[in-house]
Amino acid sequence: MTRTLEATTPKTVNPSRTVATSTSARLRNWGPPLVVFAAIIVVWYAAALYLESLGRTTVLPTPHRIVIDSFLPTDGGRPITTDLLRALWLSTEVALIGLAISIVIGIGWAVLMSQARWIERSLFPYAVFLQCVPILALVPLIGTTLGYSFESRILVCVLISLFPMVSNTLFGLQAVERSQRELFKLQGASRFTVLTKLQFPNAMPAIFAGMRISAGLAVVGAIVGDFFFRRGQPGLGILINNYASRVQTPELFAAIITAAILGVAIFLIFGLIGRLAVGRWYEPAS
């Protein structure tokens, strides 16, 4: 008498996972950017060789010169990889600490604002304000209160990377469907229950998207902070500044490339963390 209408055997394959790992999908994802990369290298060589033929060798070194002169230790030249690695480590540390602070403050700020319209109206303008103040204008103030060392670099990271965390978290917390909210309301769920069981999980994809943007900005903050707050161990920004002022072009490029790799790596890592955390259930609207 009881008729079950759809197949009652459990699914054994997860279709999204099998598609994601297929080679054709990987080729589609990685192919085009690699082609662009190859094109950039070709153009770079052409430009460098042309400038060399004009006798202007310091402007744009060829890619392999950068690798040989700066990344690889040679007999005559001084290896700078140790300097670079130490600076990379330091900048990573500054960026990650700044990011962690941004995440905590940003989520807390957004949760507070999500609790009442009037709180949101009182506090949101300050998030926008922070985003709008030019960091450069704050440098003397930060320097005189926090000193010209790590703490100030970290503060710059926080100031630069805070806004995406605040706005994304707030958006995610508020983007709960009305019927879902009413489902909880009909059971007499408390504000706290709604926050922890509905709003927060619902906000996770937006929070991770914000985290990825903030992570990239935190790296920018770490490098920019170096330019102003030069006491203590040098980060990548200080190295870049030093190499530039001494016209050590290959070393300068090496430092820039290291900084870029740091930015990209952090962006990718936080993208991966996001996918591990919410990719299981989250389907971006297509």
Added chain:
Amino acid sequence: MSTLTLTPTAVSTDVASDPLLDFRNVAMQFPNGTVALSGVDLTVKRGEFVTVVGPSGCGKSTLLRIASGLENASEGTATLATKRIGYVFQDATLLPWRTVQSNVELLAELNGQPKKARAAKARAAIDLVGLSGFEQNLPKELSGGMKMRTSLARSFTLDPELFLFDEPFGALDEITRERLGDELLRIFVEQQFAALFITHSVAEAVYLSTRVVVMSGRPGRIVDTFEVPFEHPRDPDLRFTPEFAKLCGQVSHALREGHS
């Protein structure tokens, strides 16, 4: 194939139970001035399956929202004689990060039921709607019909005495819709709850219910009420009988009259 039974049920003698839902002269005017309902009298008792049909925007959802307490009527009284209501929304309203099992457990969880009890309850409800084997699937891995079944299962976990359905099958294709209707009726016959069911489809209204209430365009008033004489359990082939067609015709007619 069972044969059709078209014995009229003796509605008038069934006065033993008090209404679970009682609307007296209910009107609804929203703060912005929109009048959604006016002068609505309606009762739903245990064992009654009342459907409401009416043109879009006439106030059907508002009616359910008032019945559930999500909204307060601006005039008249709406009395709910039970706390155990099941509200089924037009969309499945599943939490996408929870599995079927965990979604079905949600209401019991919010009511503070212990883990073991609510897990068992959820499994029974999942079984009831024919979703066994899909407990660990996520909503994104389900079809529209399966999502709706999950939503139905969820509403069953608190053993509601009164169900409020807001066009639950509106987004589904006709075949799935009819199948789910049959499933719902099977459970109705088993459990004899009371139901207030909103739909756009006249055939669905007549097939499912013991009583069809026809509403006019906004502001929604009740323009006609039809007792449905077909006995439960109903045969799916009931839909193709002349009596069924005749009643559908009458309801459609009332709907058209009320609309103009």
